[in-house]
Amino acid sequence: MADTLKLMVPGKPEYVRTVRLAVSSLANKIGFDIEAIEDIKVAVSEACSNIVCHSDIDSDRLYQVACNICDDRIEILIEDEGVGFDMDMYEEPSPDQIKEGGLGVFIIRALMDEVNVRSEVGSGTRIKMVKYVTAE
Amino acid sequence: MSLSISGDFNEAEDLWLLKLSGEIDISNAHHLKKQLETAYEQTRANIAIDLADLNYIDSTGLGVIIGAYGVMRGAGHRIILRRPKENVKKLLRITSLDKVLCKE
Numbered sequence: 001m002a003d004t005l006k007l008m009v010p011g012k013p014e015y016v017r018t019v020r021l022a023v024s025s026l027a028n029k030i031g032f033d034i035e036a037i038e039d040i041k042v043a044v045s046e047a048c049s050n051i052v053c054h055s056d057i058d059s060d061r062l063y064q065v066a067c068n069i070c071d072d073r074i075e076i077l078i079e080d081e082g083v084g085f086d087m088d089m090y091e092e093p094s095p096d097q098i099k100e101g102g103l104g105v106f107i108i109r110a111l112m113d114e115v116n117v118r119s120e121v122g123s124g125t126r127i128k129m130v131k132y133v134t135a136e
Numbered sequence: 137m138s139l140s141i142s143g144d145f146n147e148a149e150d151l152w153l154l155k156l157s158g159e160i161d162i163s164n165a166h167h168l169k170k171q172l173e174t175a176y177e178q179t180r181a182n183i184a185i186d187l188a189d190l191n192y193i194d195s196t197g198l199g200v201i202i203g204a205y206g207v208m209r210g211a212g213h214r215i216i217l218r219r220p221k222e223n224v225k226k227l228l229r230i231t232s233l234d235k236v237l238c239k240e
Contacts, residue, residue, distance in 0.1 A: 013163040038223045045194045049162040053196075093231070100203045103195035103231055110230045 002068045002075075009048070009065060011057040011080070019065055020045040026067055027074055031133055039111040040074065040131055046104040047078040047127045055082025055125060073113075073132045081124040087117065139164045141171045150181050157189035160197030168197060172204040180211060188219040198231060205237065216240060 007022060009015050020041045027037045044065070051063050063080040093102050105127075109115045112129040119125040139158040146153055152175045160168060175183060185201070187193075205215045217237045220228060228234040 013161075016162050017159070035223075035226075038226075041192070042194055042223075042227065045161060049194060049196055052162055098202055098205075098231075098233065098236060100199045100206070103198060107195055107227065107230060 002070045005067045005069065007065045008062040011052055011055065011061055011063055011082075013049075013052050016045055016048045016052065019048050023065070023067060023074075023076065026069055027131075030069060030071075030074055032074075032131070033134075036131060036134070040076075043108045043111045043129055043131075044076060044078070046108050047076075047129070050104045050127075051078070051080045051082065051125070054085065055080045057082040071133075073130055075128065075130045077126065077128045079124065079126045084119045084121045084123050084125050086121055087119055139167055141168060143171060143175055145175075145179050145181070152176075152179070152181055152183040153186065154183060155186040155189070157191075159192035160190065160200075161192065161194050162196040165196040165200045169200045169203070172200065176204070176208060176213075180213065182214045182216065183208070184216045184218055186218050187221065187224055190221065190224060193224055193227065195231075198227065198233060201237065202233070 005026060007019060009019055023044045024037050024041045027040045032040065051057065057063065057080055066077045068075040090105065091102060093099055093106055105117060108129060113132050114130040116128045139156065139160050141154060141156055143152060143154045154171065154175065172183065201215060208215060215237055217228065228238060
């Protein structure tokens with residue numbers, strides 16, 4: 001059975017770095033290479049930044065980051081109880097039309113092997129991401 | 137690691153040279169925004185940003201650069217990103233920003 005590490009994180013910008021460093025330390029323990037650890041760091045940071053920027057949770061409320069540490073992968077589940085968003089309104093950024101926002105989920109999908117985003121207006125957002133250790 | 141930004145205006149080349157070191161994320165991207173705005177208000181010219189000592193950036197930092205690029209483009213000016221590390225280069229490639237911001 002996989003070990004699970006859970007962090008309850010205040011919705012403040014200054015804790016995003018703490019989360020990504022904690023998760024990258026776990027990724028290192030599992031045996032990911034440097035490039036994969038960087039990918040995981042960025043993906044986790046993007047998910048946390050989305051919560052801080054868009055979930056509208058008060059800065060004294062907490063969101064959860066749960067990491068399942070498996071032999072061949074890391075599974076990361078990041079959940080908030082914020083305002084959520086209408087997933088039908090999400091538009092992937094286009095290379096021809098560079099925009100300031102909307103890059104977070106796009107980047108997470110590009111860097112992780114499996115990504116599942118569930119959100120509902122009024123009920124918060126849940127992002128599950130998985131990265132597998134690749135054989136050398 | 138915190139973010140450090142230094143800037144100089146090169147009159148001969150009519151070009152701002154900004155140098156970033158450390159990490160940019162949601163906690164400090166506003167410092168970069170302020171620095172870009174201040175530089176561009178002071179002297180309207182292209183801005184070259186040296187990323188050789190920047191260890192980490194995410195979409196918050198990229199968003200600030202895109203926002204400044206949008207303002208400057210309207211006036212015919214550019215932002216040029218130079219010497220990104222491999223991890224930063226990867227993000228620029230994924231987001232296709234390399235095609236717009238990494239050309240001299």
